[in-house]
Structures are given as C-alpha cells and as structure tokens.
Amino acid sequence: MSSRKEPEVPKKTKPAVSRRGFIQGVGLGTGALGGALTGTAEAAPQSAGGAVSGPGAVPFSLRINGKTHNVTLEPRVTLLDALRDSLDLTGAKRVCDRGTCGACTVIVDGRAVYACSVLAIDMQGRQIQTIEGIGTPDKPHPVTSAFVEHDAQQCGYCTPGFVMAAKAYLDRNPNPRSEADVEAGLGGNLCRCGTYVGVRKAVLDAARDVRRGRNA
Amino acid sequence: MPNYNWPPQGQRRLMGKRLSRLDGIEKASGYAKYASDLNPPNLLHGALLTAPHAHCRVTSIDVSEAKAMQGVTSVRVIAPAGTEIQWRGAEVAAVSATSETIALDALKKIKVQYEVLPHLVKEEDLKKAGPRAKAAGEQLTGDPDQGFKEADVVVEGYYGIPVITHCCLEPHGQVVEWKSDAVNMFPSTQNVTGIGGDLAKALELPATQVRVQMNHIGGGFGSKFVSDRWGIEAAHMSKESGGRPVKLFLDRETELTIAGVRPSCFGKVKLGAKKDGTITTWESDTWATGGHGGGGSPPIPYVFTNIPNQRKAHSAVSINAGGVRAWRAPNHQQACFMTDCALEDLAAKLNMDPLDVFAKNADLTPRPEVYRNQLRQAAELMDWKKKWHPRGQSGSGTLKRGLGVAIHTWQGGGHDSKAICRINPDGTVEVELGSQDLGTGTRTAIAIVAAETLGLPLNAIRVKIGDNQYPPSGASGGSTTIGGVSASTRKASVNSLEKLFAAVAPSLGAQADQLEAVDGRIQVKGQASKNLTWKAACNKLGATSIAEMGENERRNPGSLISAGVGGVQMAEVEVDTETGIVRMIKSVAVQDCGTVVNLKTAESQVYGGCIMSIAAALLEERVMDEQTGRVLNPDMEFYKLSGIGDIGEIVVKMNMEKEYDDRGVIGLGEPAAIGLNAAIGNAVANAIGVRVSNAPFTPDRVLAALEGRTA
Known part of the structure; x- marks a missing residue:
C-alpha cells in the first residue's frame, strides 16, 4: 500500500550522497522521507567538511534520543543500519529496506521518517528519536502501553515502527476522531500477522491517555 | 494418577479471560531482542550470492578476488562448476566479512559463468506445462456419471488461486558461531528443539554440540523449521573465521524469492445437485505448483467430504521457482x-x-x-x-x-511436549520447555496454565522457552503448539503441586490429598482458615526445589486437549x-x-x-x-x-x-x-x-x- 504519511513533494532535490539510486524516487512517493531528504542533501557535504565524502568511512556525529553519538561510517550507510549495527539500537527493524513497510520508523525533527531510506551522514544536526528513546519496559510510553492493552502486536517485528509512527502522528494530530483518521495516519506501516484491529483501538486510546497526561 | 483435568469453566480465574501478553511491553518498547537484532562482540556479516537465471548450469566460478578483499574472512562456493540450478535465487556462494557493506561488495567480485537452460515459471496454463505436469491417478467415489444424470441442476466453474509468499517481516536467517567443537545458533525459527539436530546433521556434529537459543521470532507462518543452506553456510563461515559469530539474514528480494511459498491451485469444478440445493455429485480437474518439486494437492471437496459421488483428477506442475513451504x-x-x-x-x-x-x-x-x-x-x-x-x-x-x-x-491436536515446573524454596516458580512463541502468545498461555493450576497470579510464573537445553517440545506448526504446551505445562504444574502438598501437609495437620492451592495460599479443603501463604509453604522445602515433568504425547493426548x-x-x-x-x-x-x-x-x-x-x-x-x-x-x-x-x-x-x-x-x-x-x-x-x-x-x-x- 502506498504511504499516506503526510505527503509532501520536495521543492528541489539535489543528488544526495546515496548508496542506492532509488532513494530520490522513493522520496517523492513517501512524504516523510521526501521532506527529510530535501534539507539534508544540501547540508551533508558541508557538515562532513568538504565537497565529497567517502567512499571510505568518515567520522561524524548523530544526535539520538538526546545524546550525541560519534560514529565512523561509510557515507552509503543508512540511518537504519547505523542504528542497528553500530549503535545497537535495534528497535527499528530492517524489513523491506526500501521505504515501504515502516518497520524502521524513527522520528527526525518531529516527523516520522523511514530510517532505511535516509543516509546516516545526512542526519547530522538532526534530532533523531528512536523507539528506545520514548520509553522503557519499566516506564513505557502511553502509546506502547496502549499497544499492549489492545494486543496490537503478534510477532512484534513491525510493532516498534508502528508505535513510532503512531507517536509522530499523535504529536501532530492529538485528537483523532475515528478509526478512519487513524487509518489515514498510519497508512505508511505494514504488519504481516494482522494486528490492525488492535492498532486502531490502541491509537485512539493512546490519544486519550496522552491528552490526559498533558492536562495533568 | 493425579487429576489433570481442567477446572470447570466457571471456576477458572485466568483461563478464558482476556489477558495481555507477558512479553508485550518488551516487544512494543523495542527492547525485545530478535535473532536479527543480536550484535555479539566480533560479529561478522554474511551475505549470499544467488543465481540470476531460473534454470541454468554453473560453468565456472571464481572467488579468488573476493577472497583477497580486505575485511573478507570467508568465501564459500555453494554451487561449484557443473551444478544445475532450478530456480532464480538459488544459493551460489556465500561471503562473510567484517561489515555488511564489505560482504556485499565481495559478492560483486565473485565471477560466475552460467549456461542458461530453458525454463518454465508459469503454471496457469496447464497446456504449456507439457511433461512437467504430473497427473495423479483419478479418484472415484460412488457413481459420478449417474449422479450428474440424475441431478436437477449442474453447475460448472473455473477457479484459480495463485502462489503467494510467506513474507515474514523478520527474514530467514540466524547468528551462528562455531568454536572448536561447539556451535551456538541464534536462529529465527519455529523449531527451537528440533533445529539444532538438523544443523548438527548437516555439520556432521553430534546433536549435543549444537545449542539453540531464541527469545522472539518475527513471523514464520510455516516457513521456518529447518537450518537451511544459509544457516549451514554461516556456521561453516564462522568456523573458517576462527569461530567469530556470523550474522546472515536474507535480504527482502531473496526472502520473497526462495524462502517459501504457498502452492497455487487452478481448475474446473462441476457440481450436481437436487432442486433443494442438496449436492449429490462432485467432479474436479485441478492442477497446482509449489515450485520445482511440484505442487500441493488440496483436500477437495473441502469440508463437504461426504458428497456421495465424486471424480477427482489433479496434476502437480514442476516449475523453475523457489519451493513450497508450509x-x-x-x-x-x-x-x-x-x-x-x-x-x-x-x-x-x-x-x-x-x-x-x-x-x-x-x-x-x-x-x-x-x-x-x-x-x-x-x-x-x-x-x-x-x-x-x-x-x-x-x-x-x-x-x-x-x-x-x-x-x-x-x-x-497437540505436538509432543515435555515441560518442567520448578517450585523454588523462595516461592518463585519457573516453567521450562523447549518451545517458542511465534507471536501467538504461547509464552503467556504457558504462564496462564501454570498460574491457574498453582493458584498464583500470572506474574508469579517465570516462563523459560526458546532454548534447546530445556525439555523437548515440538515445532510450532499445524496449530499444534497450544495443545502440546498447555497439556505438558498443566501436568508438570499438577505434579509439582502434589509434591508441594506432600511437603507441607504435616504442618497443616492434614493429608496431602486434602490440600488445595487457592489465591496464593495452600489450604485445607473446606477449612480455608487452615492455610499457609504460598511463600511460607515453599519455605518448608528447605534447600531443595521441586522440579516435576509433565508430558503431552501426540499419539496419546488424554482429555486436556x-x-x-x-x-x-x-x-x-x-x-x-x-x-x-x-x-x-x-x-x-x-x-x-x-x-x-x-x-x-x-x-x-x-x-x-x-x-x-x-x-x-x-x-x-x-x-x-x-x-x-x-x-x-x-x-x-x-x-x-x-x-x-x-x-x-x-x-x-x-x-x-x-x-x-x-x-x-x-x-x-x-x-x-x-x-x-x-x-x-x-x-x-x-x-x-x-x-x-x-x-x-x-x-x-x-x-x-x-x-x-x-x-
């Protein structure tokens, strides 16, 4: 299913430092990604200290869950692979690896982004939030708790991506009125076990809990 | 023999209620570690080179350039020159390297030449399948010719249902390390107890030398039972790399090409019936493929198995495509x-x-x-x-x-399953079995059965699954897990509880068979005031835990399932x-x-x-x-x-x-x-x-x- 995640066509795109030619094409189709790419394609070469980065590993830093992480990575490494392989932040999953399924969803500067479809080096200077950063098993985020309460997961491999997409959606749309609203907001994530019935209820419930938390 | 029967429906505290899964928070908060999430020290990354043609023969393969690359620790030829390959995506070679990008670069340096052979990849049109369609013998029940003659109405239709894939979100694969004589395997599998023996056989090791552990699996749906070529090669690459662990998971394209499909089915069905709708006669001429090995044979007529007159013909078509899995x-x-x-x-x-x-x-x-x-x-x-x-x-x-x-x-039905219920002197309870939770909630179901049996809250039970060192429990296939593990857990829990009753009966001035476990207490039936808290009762065990086994035998399931x-x-x-x-x-x-x-x-x-x-x-x-x-x-x-x-x-x-x-x-x-x-x-x-x-x-x-x- 095509993404319905806040579609947004970038005004101009420059060639990004890319390990995959398809990224820009995908960027046009998947709104969150398109938005993320616009700024970073221009910003990255400057912050990497020259006109050309790589092909070998280069040092740079990423701001993740409020902490700065210094990494040395090839420019072709995606944000997803950097998170999973270099920083052991494995809540974001690699499933389709090309911006379709949303299992790798993280929040960058307040917007849901497919971490498989942006390059880590392009994420310098951005505020990156991963599933690990919004709660822990001991102190879960209200969206996470609602997913458990409504059994909005089975194998659970898509779930962290769903939770992040739901959080990003509720951050911008705190008052979804119906399951149809939720469906529109989470159209960019896929589940194989078939947990959508629980997801619809969980997100509506979480919206209520988040509002209560804000009012408290 | 102890009474293992389930409590009457009205007396169950936990069973049949809506309970949240115990590992839900861990999974939904992103902290659960799937096999594909493991990053042990010194991890190497593996990658597969797969065949680009649906039917071909390898005429030469040269891995020297890949082997020479910096960071590459092992290169394995899976399909040497002369190998005939029957589907695109079949494994040709494997590489391990210090990073995934190096492994992928190394694949590009492997030079393979193929002789391309003719292929058949579509089965919808049976006429084009020619000799690759193998007809099973016609099956006859009753007299279909007479049935159609006497029918008030005859209807004939053509129906088709295609090959689809499992598309597990966590792809097939594993982390595996082979150090000296021991292999540690961390697979994504529906078969924790059995996959170790499967890998051991392929590696020509005693089964005792393969340890298997898995906490969570990201989908299986019938496609993840064996160690597979990629598991075997990853183990070899680990050994060739000095025992460093190797992570090899399929990329999405390979996952959808070779990691399992559901067979198709096409064909004509003709029904004869009376005016009131009663079906008297069935005739079907169907075909299917599940890949190179042919296709499944659907059990038709489905459910309405007692249609008196039937004629059935079915052909299995072999095509050049990745094979069927359940x-x-x-x-x-x-x-x-x-x-x-x-x-x-x-x-x-x-x-x-x-x-x-x-x-x-x-x-x-x-x-x-x-x-x-x-x-x-x-x-x-x-x-x-x-x-x-x-x-x-x-x-x-x-x-x-x-x-x-x-x-x-x-x-x-329920698969073979053995469980141990361990009651410790400090009151903690563990249930151990070599099962797995596919996302169906098996872990939680085991805890529910044990807690129901022992009169304890759900969170008092520590469930230990996902390790082949625990008592053997069957593979999770065919919806046999809940039957197997609920029966073995129930029996293990009843058996352990009886031992606990025997240990505490003297302090309650009663016989063991007069005791019951209710709401976190051991009490005398009919005299609830004579009781010990669960913890106080367990303290009577001194230094030794109770650990009793319960068993479900597939062929002799008893009344629990x-x-x-x-x-x-x-x-x-x-x-x-x-x-x-x-x-x-x-x-x-x-x-x-x-x-x-x-x-x-x-x-x-x-x-x-x-x-x-x-x-x-x-x-x-x-x-x-x-x-x-x-x-x-x-x-x-x-x-x-x-x-x-x-x-x-x-x-x-x-x-x-x-x-x-x-x-x-x-x-x-x-x-x-x-x-x-x-x-x-x-x-x-x-x-x-x-x-x-x-x-x-x-x-x-x-x-x-x-x-x-x-x-």
Whole structure:
C-alpha cells in the first residue's frame, strides 16, 4: 500500500550522497522521507567538511534520543543500519529496506521518517528519536502501553515502527476522531500477522491517555 | 494418577479471560531482542550470492578476488562448476566479512559463468506445462456419471488461486558461531528443539554440540523449521573465521524469492445437485505448483467430504521457482476456495441464498451441528438476512455491495511436549520447555496454565522457552503448539503441586490429598482458615526445589486437549464497477477452538487470520515473468500486504459455549486463516453478478469479469 504519511513533494532535490539510486524516487512517493531528504542533501557535504565524502568511512556525529553519538561510517550507510549495527539500537527493524513497510520508523525533527531510506551522514544536526528513546519496559510510553492493552502486536517485528509512527502522528494530530483518521495516519506501516484491529483501538486510546497526561 | 483435568469453566480465574501478553511491553518498547537484532562482540556479516537465471548450469566460478578483499574472512562456493540450478535465487556462494557493506561488495567480485537452460515459471496454463505436469491417478467415489444424470441442476466453474509468499517481516536467517567443537545458533525459527539436530546433521556434529537459543521470532507462518543452506553456510563461515559469530539474514528480494511459498491451485469444478440445493455429485480437474518439486494437492471437496459421488483428477506442475513451504493451513485455503466458490455458484444458479445451501449440505460434513450453529451465529453478526440479495441484484449505482460465506476446518491436536515446573524454596516458580512463541502468545498461555493450576497470579510464573537445553517440545506448526504446551505445562504444574502438598501437609495437620492451592495460599479443603501463604509453604522445602515433568504425547493426548475444529467466515464487500476496486466493508468470523486459554490472544489469532486472508483475496500474488524467469515483485511495494486502511470492520466470535469448551484445548492459528479468501470471492460475485475466477480480485480482473473476458 502506498504511504499516506503526510505527503509532501520536495521543492528541489539535489543528488544526495546515496548508496542506492532509488532513494530520490522513493522520496517523492513517501512524504516523510521526501521532506527529510530535501534539507539534508544540501547540508551533508558541508557538515562532513568538504565537497565529497567517502567512499571510505568518515567520522561524524548523530544526535539520538538526546545524546550525541560519534560514529565512523561509510557515507552509503543508512540511518537504519547505523542504528542497528553500530549503535545497537535495534528497535527499528530492517524489513523491506526500501521505504515501504515502516518497520524502521524513527522520528527526525518531529516527523516520522523511514530510517532505511535516509543516509546516516545526512542526519547530522538532526534530532533523531528512536523507539528506545520514548520509553522503557519499566516506564513505557502511553502509546506502547496502549499497544499492549489492545494486543496490537503478534510477532512484534513491525510493532516498534508502528508505535513510532503512531507517536509522530499523535504529536501532530492529538485528537483523532475515528478509526478512519487513524487509518489515514498510519497508512505508511505494514504488519504481516494482522494486528490492525488492535492498532486502531490502541491509537485512539493512546490519544486519550496522552491528552490526559498533558492536562495533568 | 493425579487429576489433570481442567477446572470447570466457571471456576477458572485466568483461563478464558482476556489477558495481555507477558512479553508485550518488551516487544512494543523495542527492547525485545530478535535473532536479527543480536550484535555479539566480533560479529561478522554474511551475505549470499544467488543465481540470476531460473534454470541454468554453473560453468565456472571464481572467488579468488573476493577472497583477497580486505575485511573478507570467508568465501564459500555453494554451487561449484557443473551444478544445475532450478530456480532464480538459488544459493551460489556465500561471503562473510567484517561489515555488511564489505560482504556485499565481495559478492560483486565473485565471477560466475552460467549456461542458461530453458525454463518454465508459469503454471496457469496447464497446456504449456507439457511433461512437467504430473497427473495423479483419478479418484472415484460412488457413481459420478449417474449422479450428474440424475441431478436437477449442474453447475460448472473455473477457479484459480495463485502462489503467494510467506513474507515474514523478520527474514530467514540466524547468528551462528562455531568454536572448536561447539556451535551456538541464534536462529529465527519455529523449531527451537528440533533445529539444532538438523544443523548438527548437516555439520556432521553430534546433536549435543549444537545449542539453540531464541527469545522472539518475527513471523514464520510455516516457513521456518529447518537450518537451511544459509544457516549451514554461516556456521561453516564462522568456523573458517576462527569461530567469530556470523550474522546472515536474507535480504527482502531473496526472502520473497526462495524462502517459501504457498502452492497455487487452478481448475474446473462441476457440481450436481437436487432442486433443494442438496449436492449429490462432485467432479474436479485441478492442477497446482509449489515450485520445482511440484505442487500441493488440496483436500477437495473441502469440508463437504461426504458428497456421495465424486471424480477427482489433479496434476502437480514442476516449475523453475523457489519451493513450497508450509503456509498457514497448508492446502486448505486452496481447497476451501475451489469448493466454497463452487457452492456459491450453485446457489446462484438455483437462485437460493447460499447460507441455506451451506446449511442444507452441512450433513455432508463431519460436524453438521457445529457448522449450522456457526452459520446461524455468523449470519446474525453480519445481519445477513437483511443485507443479502440475489446475485447481481445490487442496485443501479456503480458501487455494488455483496455478501459471501465460506466454512473451514483444521485438525490441530497437540505436538509432543515435555515441560518442567520448578517450585523454588523462595516461592518463585519457573516453567521450562523447549518451545517458542511465534507471536501467538504461547509464552503467556504457558504462564496462564501454570498460574491457574498453582493458584498464583500470572506474574508469579517465570516462563523459560526458546532454548534447546530445556525439555523437548515440538515445532510450532499445524496449530499444534497450544495443545502440546498447555497439556505438558498443566501436568508438570499438577505434579509439582502434589509434591508441594506432600511437603507441607504435616504442618497443616492434614493429608496431602486434602490440600488445595487457592489465591496464593495452600489450604485445607473446606477449612480455608487452615492455610499457609504460598511463600511460607515453599519455605518448608528447605534447600531443595521441586522440579516435576509433565508430558503431552501426540499419539496419546488424554482429555486436556483435542483436535478438529469448525469455523464460518463471512465477507461484505463493496465493488466499484467503474474502477474495479474491491473494498472490504465487514468480515465476520465464528471460530471453534475448544477450551480457550487466553481470549485476548485467541481473538488476535482470528483477527490476524482474517487480515491475512483479505490480503490473499485482494492483493497478494507472486508474479513470474515468462521471458526472464524472475519474480517480478520480490519487494514490499509490489508484493502487496493489506494495510491498516484495507481491512474494514472485523467481528470475531469465539465459540466458548460448554459443548465446545468440554473438548479441551485445540489449536487456532491455521483455521482462522482459511475461509475468508473464498468468502470474499463469493461476496464479489454476489455484488457484481459475475464470478471473478482468479484471486486476487484486483481491479483489472474485476473489470475483465464485468466485461465478460477471462479473468
């Protein structure tokens, strides 16, 4: 299913430092990604200290869950692979690896982004939030708790991506009125076990809990 | 012998209630570690080189340049010169390296030359299959010729259901390390107890030398039972790299190309019936493929097995494509589709409500009363009588609504399972067994059974699964897990509790058989004031834990579990006759699974089964290219799963009435995923007035059917 995640066509795109030619094409189709790419394609070469980065590993830093992480990575490494392989932040999953399924969803500067479809080096200077950063098993985020309460997961491999997409959606749309609203907001994530019935209820419930938390 | 029976339905504290899964927070917060999430020290990354042709022979392979690359630790030739390859995507070579990018670069340095051979990758047209279609002998029951002669009405239809893939979100693979003589394997598997022996055999090691551990699996659906070529090669690469762990998971394209498919089924079905809808005669001529090894043979006529006159012919077609693996309810979706679509066509020809035709013919099934009851219940939940209209009479607008029904069955039963229930002197309780939780909620179900038995809260039980050092428990396939583990856990818990009763009876001035475990206490039956708290009772054990075994034997299951269930599923769809788009309005699933252990996760299984069926009915199809022999959609943008906006309303009713509950625990995963595919096909026909023969019911096929073209 095509993404319905806040579609947004970038005004101009420059060639990004890319390990995959398809990224820009995908960027046009998947709104969150398109938005993320616009700024970073221009910003990255400057912050990497020259006109050309790589092909070998280069040092740079990423701001993740409020902490700065210094990494040395090839420019072709995606944000997803950097998170999973270099920083052991494995809540974001690699499933389709090309911006379709949303299992790798993280929040960058307040917007849901497919971490498989942006390059880590392009994420310098951005505020990156991963599933690990919004709660822990001991102190879960209200969206996470609602997913458990409504059994909005089975194998659970898509779930962290769903939770992040739901959080990003509720951050911008705190008052979804119906399951149809939720469906529109989470159209960019896929589940194989078939947990959508629980997801619809969980997100509506979480919206209520988040509002209560804000009012408290 | 102790009394292992389940407590009476009204006296259960936990079983049958809606309880949240115990590992839910860990998974939903992203902290759960799947095999593909493991990053042990010194990890190497593996990658596979796969064949680019559907049928070819390797004429030369040169890995020297890859081997020489910095960072590459091992290169393995899987298909040496001379190897004949029967499908695109087959494993040719494997590489391990210090990073994934180096491993992928190294694959590009491997030089392979192929002699391309002729291929067959499509089976829809049986005539083109020639000698690659192998006919099974014709099967005859009764006298079909006479049956058709005497029938008041004869209806003949063509139906097709394509190859689809498992598309597990966590791809197949593992982390594995082979150090000196011992192998540690961290696979994504449905078979924690068994996969170690499978790998040991391939590596020519004693089974004792392979340790298997897995906490979570990101989907299996029948495709993850064995160690596979990639597991074996990853182990070898670990050994060749000085015992460093190697992570090798398939990329999405390979996952969708070689890691398992559901067989197709195509063919003609002819039914003879009396005017009142009673079916007398069945004739089918079908074919299927599941890849190079041929295809599945669906059990048709499905459910209505006692049709008196039958003639059946089936051919298995070998094609050059990745092979079949068990796909949730193997052969049953196909069988249901071929049978229940034909029944709907019969009803339409007789101008009868299909609900009446299904109910009338329930006598031809092994459980007429169950199906009649479920048809009634489902019809009420769907508001069928109010909504149903004769085929095609759906108004003059371009949006046409229709209803469809299908019925299904699954055997289930419980696999072999041994469990240990350990009661420690500090009051803690552990249940250990070599099982796995596929996302069905097995871990939670084990805890529920133990807690129910021991009179403890759910969180008092520590469930230890996912390790082949625990007592052996069967692979999770065929919906046999809940039966196996609930029976073994119940027996282990009862056995351990009896030991505890014996240990504390003297302090309570009673006999062991006068004691009961209730609400965290051990008390004398009928004299609740004479009691010890659970912890105080356990303290009496001194320094030694109780650890008793419980066993479920597949062939001798006893009264705790059973096998064989019925289910009815209904669909309401809306078809846009201008665009051909089919939209789900509502689904209803009424399902029998005997004793329900956890109502919340049981309902989730049925919701999930319905949603998988919606995807199979409307979206999923592995598309092969006749010219190049490749899968055209080995990715998730063109191999489509249903999204959250595609499913409509879903209503699930679990049959928990006494007569169902009395049967004991029965598996649920498979049956829930069978009927809706056919029900949707029937609903589309009811909506638009013509049958769309081939699933999935995509806009092009719907429009073609409306125009009278073959679809």
